[in-house]
Amino acid sequence: MTVNPMTIxxxxxxxxxxxxxxxxILAVASKIFAVEKDPRIEEIQGILPGANxxxxxxxxxxxxxxxxxxxxxxxxxxxVCSGEQTTAIAAIMGVEVAPAERRVAFVRCNxxxxxxxxxxxxxxxxxxxxxxxxxxxxxxxxxxxxxxGSCVAACAFDAIHINAGGVAEVDRDKCTxxxxxxxxxxxxxxxxxxxxxxVVVRCASQDKGAVARNNCAASCIGCKLCxxxxxxxxxxxxxxxxxxxxxxxxxxxxxxxxxxxxxLLDIHEDGKVAPVAKAGA
Amino acid sequence: xxxKNLLTISLGAILVNNFIxxxxxxxxxxxxxxxxxxxxxxxxxxxxxxxGLASALCYPVNLLLEALDMEFMQTVTxxxxxxxxxxxxxxFLQKTIPSLYEALxxxxxxxxxxxxxxxxxxxxxxxxYNFIESVVYGVTGGVGFLLAIVLFASIxxxxxxxxxxxxxxxxFPIALITAGLMAxxxxxFSGLDIWR
Numbered sequence: 001m002t003v004n005p006m007t008i009x010x011x012x013x014x015x016x017x018x019x020x021x022x023x024x025i026l027a028v029a030s031k032i033f034a035v036e037k038d039p040r041i042e043e044i045q046g047i048l049p050g051a052n053x054x055x056x057x058x059x060x061x062x063x064x065x066x067x068x069x070x071x072x073x074x075x076x077x078x079x080v081c082s083g084e085q086t087t088a089i090a091a092i093m094g095v096e097v098a099p100a101e102r103r104v105a106f107v108r109c110n111x112x113x114x115x116x117x118x119x120x121x122x123x124x125x126x127x128x129x130x131x132x133x134x135x136x137x138x139x140x141x142x143x144x145x146x147x148x149g150s151c152v153a154a155c156a157f158d159a160i161h162i163n164a165g166g167v168a169e170v171d172r173d174k175c176t177x178x179x180x181x182x183x184x185x186x187x188x189x190x191x192x193x194x195x196x197x198x199v200v201v202r203c204a205s206q207d208k209g210a211v212a213r214n215n216c217a218a219s220c221i222g223c224k225l226c227x228x229x230x231x232x233x234x235x236x237x238x239x240x241x242x243x244x245x246x247x248x249x250x251x252x253x254x255x256x257x258x259x260x261x262x263x264l265l266d267i268h269e270d271g272k273v274a275p276v277a278k279a280g281a
Numbered sequence: 282x283x284x285k286n287l288l289t290i291s292l293g294a295i296l297v298n299n300f301i302x303x304x305x306x307x308x309x310x311x312x313x314x315x316x317x318x319x320x321x322x323x324x325x326x327x328x329x330x331x332x333g334l335a336s337a338l339c340y341p342v343n344l345l346l347e348a349l350d351m352e353f354m355q356t357v358t359x360x361x362x363x364x365x366x367x368x369x370x371x372x373f374l375q376k377t378i379p380s381l382y383e384a385l386x387x388x389x390x391x392x393x394x395x396x397x398x399x400x401x402x403x404x405x406x407x408x409x410y411n412f413i414e415s416v417v418y419g420v421t422g423g424v425g426f427l428l429a430i431v432l433f434a435s436i437x438x439x440x441x442x443x444x445x446x447x448x449x450x451x452x453f454p455i456a457l458i459t460a461g462l463m464a465x466x467x468x469x470f471s472g473l474d475i476w477r
Contacts, residue, residue: 011354014346018358022365029369033376 040069040092047088048078051156055079055178068093080176102195104175105160105182109145109189110202110263112166115216116140126150131186141215143205145189151181198251199244203263206239220263226255235264287417290410292473294421300397301429302460302467307397311430312456314388316441321434325427327388329420332401334370335363336419339402340412352406359402367393397426433463 045065052060056077058067067073068089075090083102090096121130121138127150131137137146147166159174160181168181172195182190189204201220205212209221222240234248235255242255242264256266300306307328314324339359346354371389374382382389392398401422405415436459440446446455 007351010349011351014349014351014354015358015361018342019361022361026365026368026372029372033372035375035379 038069041065043092044068044089047081047085047092049080049085049176051080051178053080053156053176053178053180055176055180080178103177103192104172104195105170105177105179105190106193106197106200107145107151107160107168107170107190108202108204109143109167110165110218110265111139111141111144111216112147112163112218114165114218115144116214126153127186128184139215141205141207141212141219143187143189143203143207144216145187150184150186151190154180154184156180194246197244197246197249199249199253199256199264199266201235201242201244201263202265203261204241206241208240212240218263219261221261223260225258225260226264229254229258287414290414290418291421291424294418295425295428296467296470297473299425299429299467299470300400300422301426302464303471304400305464306400307395307426308460310388310391310395311426311433312453312460315430315434315437315456318431318434318438320388321430322427324388324391325423325430327392328395328397328426329423331363331367331370331389331392331395332398332423332426333416333420335359335366335398335402336405336415337412338362338366340405340415343402343406355403355406356399359399363398363402364393397422429463429467433460436463 041062042065045062048061048065050061054060056064056073056079058064058073058077061078064073064077068075068077075093075095076086078086078089081089117138118135118140119138121133123129123133125148127137127146127148130146130148136142139146145167147162147168149162149168151160151168152162156178157174157176159171159176160168161171163169168185168190170181170190177192179192182188182192187204193200203218203220205216205219207215207219209223212219212221220237220241222237222242224237226235226242227237231252231254232248232250234245234250235242236245237243242259251266253266256264294300298304301308301311310324310328314320339362342358342362343355346352346358367389371382374389401419402415405418408414408418410418437456440455440459450458
């Protein structure tokens, strides 16, 4: 069968002309029917981190930006944004925002290898899997960090790691408080503390003193020495574990000295975290 | 214009030769967006809209192709026309009728690749329909799509709520069986022959 070359030419021409014509019509139409999207949405989206972590509660950074512009969300809706970024967003929206105190995640355990074990766990290296084993995981302490790193895997910012002691530890400078680690920790050990907090309680054991002492060498036994000695009334033993009220705490360090179990820690003494300038967050 | 002829075309498109359940065109959205009634209705109306418009627009394009003696280019040309049309309609609606644009949502661009739309324009050519017949066939074909997807969505909602199919049939398997039974039922309309 022979094909007339002109037929091919006509076919190409027809389709080309039609395609070109439609392209031109669409190009013109896109100008005529251009819908003016609020330019602020794009600007704010440029400021947001773009990790789509969902920490704000919206479907992603673009959804968050739209909500901020439409007024459905406050300008500081993004928990990941630093003070500067929030201020920039506020400037775009024409409002002022008091810079929110930066907070970071904190793991309330320092047991790890110092905690007594019921058995050696050799299953799937995942905290969620480990706590489903009979006996609620391999540790004696029901409030201890298992150290299998579910939080490490969940972190999108490389801000949490298992330290030498077998316990998850947050890198305060990298942490953005997106709260993903808090969601995956089966023992709910991760809370948030102020970025500038000097003194922390590295235990969450609600067991009574004797039990807590037997379970782990690094447990809070609820002795209340810190509570009695605190000049600011900023630390209290609640459910057998010390809890610091950071609105009152002045980082005087009395409780750190008094704690017989070394559960209370001035993080700077540990040499791990450099002191931060507290004036103006 | 013979209104009986148009009525026959309409009845045929809606019931006897229902696009989904008899001709098996457009099965993708039929299964994909039929989990909830409101999305099914949205998709149905979007299909009516686009099928009617595509039929109208492709009729002159086909005349052009026939004039150039290039009927073999129909399929690829119609795909081009439909894609451009849907893009244009989307822009037009977004500007002029934002509420309708919102209501149709993601279903409008989805229809670009819906085989029922391409099917209706090709069938128009195959059946040698004139302009009015083409448009009527397109719109009523969409109505048939709407009817099928709404019935299907209501059954699927009911299945999800009250019936307890065996574990291995949950979800798509039972949906496919449902679709098959519906197709059988629509097969019963093939005897509908009132105008002859």
